[in-house]
Amino acid sequence: MVYRCLECGAEYDIGELLYTCPTCKGLFLLEDKNEARLKARSGDLWRRLFDYRKMLNIPALKGIFLYYELIAPVIPLDRIIYLGEGHTPQVAANEALAAAVGRPFAFKNDGQNPSASFKDRGMAAALSYLNYLVSSRNLGKVLAICASTGDTSASAALYSAYLGDKIASAVLLPHGKVTPQQLAQPLGSGAAVLEIPGVFDDCMKVVEHLSDHYRVALLNSKNSWRIRGQESYAYEIAQWYDYDLRGKAVVVPIGNAGNITAVLQGFLRFHDLGIIETLPRIIGVQSTHANPVFRYYLEPD
Structure with a gap:
């Protein structure tokens, strides 16, 4: 890779x-420079393999790493971190909600992840990779850091804490813009929490400078291992519907577009391997108060 x-x-x-x-x-x-080897297996064989793994009791092949060959085939199984993330249920909307929308639909309830956030998918991949890198390269203790206003800090601190003395965890938050409840999670996981003047972007500039100039692990969505972990969304949705996505649409909230990038890539890879025959429609949604991606697509070419 x-x-x-x-x-x-x-x-x-x-x-x-x-x-x-x-x-x-x-x-x-x-x-994955050797991704062509994955096509040596038929789509049917991949489907049967993934379904079979759901019956196994091997922690390294649970959660997002049930799709090990697609997410992180370079990481040895004994370096994979599994805290119970992934394979969250798809809950059917009740009659009132379905009537309001005009059709049946379901929520993928990622609030059931360990830190109550979808960010755990990406952190499981990013910290598993970091666990492998630190161990194989004898790097000693590495600082893992992120800028956050909530969910990212909770997830990063939790997964970093699991690695014990291998990782020192730090979180940068904008002063006065985070609730006590959001502060409680990273503090409870033992992270050093630093509040600095400004907004999230100011915190991010500090994190980026540190990762560019020192041996520091950045855990924001610029970390491409996080994108890999979040591809599991697509894989789980496909498996939930028995790999038949005809007539399906997947609605994804967009912040900086990392998550929708992962979802799109996941479905495309499943399709390329013949695991699914039909691609679902992907619909990205942004808040009117924070919609840079939406505004970008309104600009003339």
């Missing part, structure tokens, strides 16, 4: 802590 820059196409070894391209500062996605 390599980091591949989405802007210039440059590739870098995953043995380094990298988050943006050193050449052009573009974002990375992970690319």
